[in-house]
Amino acid sequence: FDDAQEAVYRQPPPLIVVGSAGSGKTALTLEKLKHAEGEVLYVTHSAYLAQSARDLYYANGFEHSAQDAVFLSYREFVESIRVPLGREASWRDFSGWFSRMQQAFKDIDGHQAFEEIRGVIAAGAGGILSRNDYRMLGVRQSIFPESRRDRLYDLYEKYRAWLFENRLYDLNLVAQEWHALATPRYDFVVIDEVQDITTVQLALVLKTLKRPGHFLLCGDSNQIVHPNFFSWAQVKSLFWQDPQLAERQELCVLTANFRNGLEATRVANQLLKIKQRRFGSIDRESNFLVQAVGAEIGEVALIPDKDATKRELDRKIRQSTQFAVLVMRDEDKAEAKKHFATPLLFSIHEAKGLEYENIVLYRFVSGHRAEFADIVEGVAKADLAIDTLDYRRAKDKSDKSLEVYKFFVNALYVALTRAIKNLYVIESDTGHPVFGMLDMAVGQVNMEARNSTLEDWQKEARKLELQGKQEQAEAIRRTILKQTPVPWPVFGEAKVNELLIKVFREQAPGGKMKQQLYDYATCFDEPVLADWLVQEAKFDQARNFQRLRATLGRKSYVPYFAHHFKDILRQCEQHGIEHRLPMNQTPLMAAAAAGNVPLVEALLERGADREAIDHYGCNALHWALREAFRDAQFARGPLAALYELLAPASIDVNTGDRLVRIDRHLSEYFLFQTLWTLFKSRFTHWQRRAYGAFETQAILEAWQHLPANVVRPERNKRAHLSSVLSRNEIKRDYAYNRALFMRVAQGWYQFNPKLSVRRRQGDEERWTPIFGALNLPLINEFARDDSWESVWGRIAEYLTLAGLPERTIPIVAERALAHQEALARERRKREEEERAALERWREEQAATSRPRYSEEPRWGTREAKRMEIERLRRAIEARKKR
Structure with missing residues (x-):
C-alpha cells in the first residue's frame, strides 16, 4: 500500500472510500474485509467483479475460521432474499x-x-x-x-x-418490494462500485446488517454510466439522517492511479477540470484530480475520420487482442462495424470494468457535437491551468445541464480510463472546442500492433464470456477462430434416444447402432443398458461389459491420456475449445477423466470452461471425481491437482424462493459435488436399499482415498458427515439450514426436489429443477428394476415432487414389458376360460341333480318312510337271487 491506502486500511468502519479507476480500491477493501468476523458480504453491481474479488480474496490459501464470506453481484444479493419471477x-x-x-x-x-x-x-x-x-x-x-x-x-x-x-423485473422496483423481506443477517458489508447502484438498492443492503455502521463503501462518481442520479451527499444522508451531520462526515479519497498511462491520465484530468468548471462540484468527495503513478507514459492521439486512415487502422488492429474499439451507445456500434472488423467493439455501458492496452474511441465527440459544445461552453482554457479542484457549487440551481450532460462527460471519462497505455481518438470534427480544452491535436501516429495467436483469442473469448459479453465472445469465435463443427456424431441425449428407438423399439437390423450404444454404456457405466443389449438386442459382445468396461470406456478419448497433446490443442483451434467429443465430453472433461494435469492446465490457459456440462449435468470436476471414487490410484495421484484447477468457486442453488450460494470452503460444497457425481449410480447400480438415495456409508466409501485438500480429515468422518446432512435437511429447525437435502428414510438422503440450479439457454440464464439438471428422465431409461424392490417407483416420486413430467416406460424395456403384458393377458385369459368352464360344469351338475333332489320327499314324512321300506324290500330280493 502507498501512504494513503495504508491510512485507509487502519481506519475502523463505517468507512467510505472514494477513488478513481485503477486506484486499488477493491484490493484495499478486500484486505479490510479479512479482519471482519461472522457472516460478511461483498456486493457489487457486476457479477464478474464479484467473482474476481472472491478469487483474489482466497488467493494464496487465505482462510478465516471465524468468518463466512459471500461475494455477490447486486442481482444475486436480491435473489438471496427472494428470487424475483422472470x-x-x-x-x-x-x-x-x-x-x-x-x-x-x-x-x-x-x-x-x-x-x-x-x-x-x-x-x-x-x-x-x-x-x-x-x-x-x-x-x-x-x-x-x-x-x-x-x-x-x-x-x-x-x-x-x-x-x-x-415477466420482466426492474431491480429498483424489486428492491422497493423486498425491503419488507430483508432481515439483519450480516456482521459486516462491503459495497464496491457503489456509484452503480441506487439509494433504494443501497438501503436494502444496509437493512441486512446486524449492527449499523459495520460497512465499507467504495466507488467513483466520475464513472457513473448507469442511470441513478448518484451523489456522495445522498449516500451520506442515508447513513446520517441529519444533513449537517452528514456533511461533516469525512470520506477517504484515493487519488493515485496504478492502471493508466501518464498521457491518458492527463487527458482524463483535463476532462474533470472542464466538468467542474462548467457544472460546479457535484459534492466534495468527487472533487479531486487523479495522480498517475504508473511507469508507462503512453500516447493520446487525435486521428481524422478518413476512410484511408480507418482502413489502415483496421488492418493493424483487427487481429490483436490488445486493441478495443469503444463507441458511446449501443446504437453507434452498427456504424463502427462498417469500418472495424475487430470483435472487440463495445458501447460504453459494455466497457465498464474492462481494460485494454490500447483503446480506439470512435466518434465520441463528433457523434454528439452539440452536447459537447454545450459542455465546454463558457469554459476558458485559462480556467484549466490548475493542479487541484476547489469545491464550488453551481450558481444557478435551476440549471439541469449537469444531469442532462452527465452521461456524455462520464462516458468519455470511463472511455479514457479503459486504456492501460495508448488512446487513439477518431473524430471527423477534430477542430471541436473540446479537443483544444483537452490539449489534443492531430499529429503523426506511429501505431504498432502485433497479431495475437489463436490461443490468445480463445482466452479473450472466455474472459468476455465470464464478464457477460456474449456478443463479443461469439464474434471472436465466428470471425477470428472460425471454428468448424466436429465431423463425428456426438452422443448427447437426443442422439442416444434416437439410437434407443432404432435398436429397441424398431429393432433396426445391423450391428453398428448396437455397437454405438455399447460404447455409450461403457463410457457412462450403464450396466442396465448392457444387459438390455444382450437380452433384447441379442448383442453378445455386451456380455463382457463388467470385464471390459474400464478399457472400452476410454475408447473415445484415448489420446487424452498421452503426455504429448499438440494434436488435441490443434483440434481445439479447429473446432473450438468447447467442442464435443463423440461421448459429449468437452476436451477439459476428457482431460480430467484421464487425469492429465498438464493438458488440463493447457486447456484452462486457453480459456476452457470448467463449468461446461454434459447431458447428465456433470462438469470436468465431476468426471475427475467419478474416476477418483472408484480408483484409489487416481484419487491418491492426479486428483489433488485437478481439484485445485477444476473446482468452481461456488455453487448457486435456488431453494424454492431464494438464492443460496455454497462457497468452496464450506463443508456443504464438497458434499454437494459428491452427491452430484454419484447421483446417477443411485438408480443404475445395485444399492443396499432401492431408495434412489444416499447413505453415509456409501459417501465415506467414495471418500476413503481422497487427499486432504479435497476433503479435510476432520470432515471425512461419519459424525461430521451426518451432522452436515441433517442440519441441511428441509424439515430441520436450524438457523443456518440451507435446505439442500430431503430425508428419504432413517440415514438416507436425497437432494431437496424443490432445488433448482442456473442453466444458460441461449443468451439467458434460467433456473432449472435439480432433477432436470441431473437429467433424471434420461437416467430412468437405464435404471434398475429389481423385482423385489423397484427403483422405478422412486423415480416417479422424485419427478412428481420436482414438478417435472411424469415418468415414462424406458424405451429399452418397452418390448420386454409388452411381452410380459401379453403373457399376463394370455394367462388371465386362460384363467378366465378355466373359471368359466368350471362354472358351466357346476351349472350342469346342478341342473341334472336338481330334479332328483326336488322329487324326493322330506325325511321323516309318511311318503319318505314308504319309499325307504320299498327300497329295502328290493334290496333283500336282489340278495336272494344271488
Missing part, C-alpha cells in the same frame, strides 16, 4: 419497448426517460414516488421540468405494466 429488464429491453411507444411520447428522449424512471421515480429509499410527489420535486432532483413530469409518469406506469406482461 428476467431482469435491460436497457436493450427498454429501448425496444420505448421505440414502439415513441409516437405517443415524441417529446421524450429514451435515454433520459430510462434514467428518470430508474434514478428518480423508483430510486428513493423512502419508496416509489407518487405522481404528486414527483411533480413536487425540486429543480435539481429531476431532469424534466415540472410541466413534463405528468407525461413521464404516464410512461412510468406503462413501463410497469409492460414489465408485468412480459
Whole structure:
C-alpha cells in the first residue's frame, strides 16, 4: 500500500472510500474485509467483479475460521432474499419497448426517460414516488421540468405494466418490494462500485446488517454510466439522517492511479477540470484530480475520420487482442462495424470494468457535437491551468445541464480510463472546442500492433464470456477462430434416444447402432443398458461389459491420456475449445477423466470452461471425481491437482424462493459435488436399499482415498458427515439450514426436489429443477428394476415432487414389458376360460341333480318312510337271487 491506502486500511468502519479507476480500491477493501468476523458480504453491481474479488480474496490459501464470506453481484444479493419471477429488464429491453411507444411520447428522449424512471421515480429509499410527489420535486432532483413530469409518469406506469406482461423485473422496483423481506443477517458489508447502484438498492443492503455502521463503501462518481442520479451527499444522508451531520462526515479519497498511462491520465484530468468548471462540484468527495503513478507514459492521439486512415487502422488492429474499439451507445456500434472488423467493439455501458492496452474511441465527440459544445461552453482554457479542484457549487440551481450532460462527460471519462497505455481518438470534427480544452491535436501516429495467436483469442473469448459479453465472445469465435463443427456424431441425449428407438423399439437390423450404444454404456457405466443389449438386442459382445468396461470406456478419448497433446490443442483451434467429443465430453472433461494435469492446465490457459456440462449435468470436476471414487490410484495421484484447477468457486442453488450460494470452503460444497457425481449410480447400480438415495456409508466409501485438500480429515468422518446432512435437511429447525437435502428414510438422503440450479439457454440464464439438471428422465431409461424392490417407483416420486413430467416406460424395456403384458393377458385369459368352464360344469351338475333332489320327499314324512321300506324290500330280493 502507498501512504494513503495504508491510512485507509487502519481506519475502523463505517468507512467510505472514494477513488478513481485503477486506484486499488477493491484490493484495499478486500484486505479490510479479512479482519471482519461472522457472516460478511461483498456486493457489487457486476457479477464478474464479484467473482474476481472472491478469487483474489482466497488467493494464496487465505482462510478465516471465524468468518463466512459471500461475494455477490447486486442481482444475486436480491435473489438471496427472494428470487424475483422472470428476467431482469435491460436497457436493450427498454429501448425496444420505448421505440414502439415513441409516437405517443415524441417529446421524450429514451435515454433520459430510462434514467428518470430508474434514478428518480423508483430510486428513493423512502419508496416509489407518487405522481404528486414527483411533480413536487425540486429543480435539481429531476431532469424534466415540472410541466413534463405528468407525461413521464404516464410512461412510468406503462413501463410497469409492460414489465408485468412480459415477466420482466426492474431491480429498483424489486428492491422497493423486498425491503419488507430483508432481515439483519450480516456482521459486516462491503459495497464496491457503489456509484452503480441506487439509494433504494443501497438501503436494502444496509437493512441486512446486524449492527449499523459495520460497512465499507467504495466507488467513483466520475464513472457513473448507469442511470441513478448518484451523489456522495445522498449516500451520506442515508447513513446520517441529519444533513449537517452528514456533511461533516469525512470520506477517504484515493487519488493515485496504478492502471493508466501518464498521457491518458492527463487527458482524463483535463476532462474533470472542464466538468467542474462548467457544472460546479457535484459534492466534495468527487472533487479531486487523479495522480498517475504508473511507469508507462503512453500516447493520446487525435486521428481524422478518413476512410484511408480507418482502413489502415483496421488492418493493424483487427487481429490483436490488445486493441478495443469503444463507441458511446449501443446504437453507434452498427456504424463502427462498417469500418472495424475487430470483435472487440463495445458501447460504453459494455466497457465498464474492462481494460485494454490500447483503446480506439470512435466518434465520441463528433457523434454528439452539440452536447459537447454545450459542455465546454463558457469554459476558458485559462480556467484549466490548475493542479487541484476547489469545491464550488453551481450558481444557478435551476440549471439541469449537469444531469442532462452527465452521461456524455462520464462516458468519455470511463472511455479514457479503459486504456492501460495508448488512446487513439477518431473524430471527423477534430477542430471541436473540446479537443483544444483537452490539449489534443492531430499529429503523426506511429501505431504498432502485433497479431495475437489463436490461443490468445480463445482466452479473450472466455474472459468476455465470464464478464457477460456474449456478443463479443461469439464474434471472436465466428470471425477470428472460425471454428468448424466436429465431423463425428456426438452422443448427447437426443442422439442416444434416437439410437434407443432404432435398436429397441424398431429393432433396426445391423450391428453398428448396437455397437454405438455399447460404447455409450461403457463410457457412462450403464450396466442396465448392457444387459438390455444382450437380452433384447441379442448383442453378445455386451456380455463382457463388467470385464471390459474400464478399457472400452476410454475408447473415445484415448489420446487424452498421452503426455504429448499438440494434436488435441490443434483440434481445439479447429473446432473450438468447447467442442464435443463423440461421448459429449468437452476436451477439459476428457482431460480430467484421464487425469492429465498438464493438458488440463493447457486447456484452462486457453480459456476452457470448467463449468461446461454434459447431458447428465456433470462438469470436468465431476468426471475427475467419478474416476477418483472408484480408483484409489487416481484419487491418491492426479486428483489433488485437478481439484485445485477444476473446482468452481461456488455453487448457486435456488431453494424454492431464494438464492443460496455454497462457497468452496464450506463443508456443504464438497458434499454437494459428491452427491452430484454419484447421483446417477443411485438408480443404475445395485444399492443396499432401492431408495434412489444416499447413505453415509456409501459417501465415506467414495471418500476413503481422497487427499486432504479435497476433503479435510476432520470432515471425512461419519459424525461430521451426518451432522452436515441433517442440519441441511428441509424439515430441520436450524438457523443456518440451507435446505439442500430431503430425508428419504432413517440415514438416507436425497437432494431437496424443490432445488433448482442456473442453466444458460441461449443468451439467458434460467433456473432449472435439480432433477432436470441431473437429467433424471434420461437416467430412468437405464435404471434398475429389481423385482423385489423397484427403483422405478422412486423415480416417479422424485419427478412428481420436482414438478417435472411424469415418468415414462424406458424405451429399452418397452418390448420386454409388452411381452410380459401379453403373457399376463394370455394367462388371465386362460384363467378366465378355466373359471368359466368350471362354472358351466357346476351349472350342469346342478341342473341334472336338481330334479332328483326336488322329487324326493322330506325325511321323516309318511311318503319318505314308504319309499325307504320299498327300497329295502328290493334290496333283500336282489340278495336272494344271488
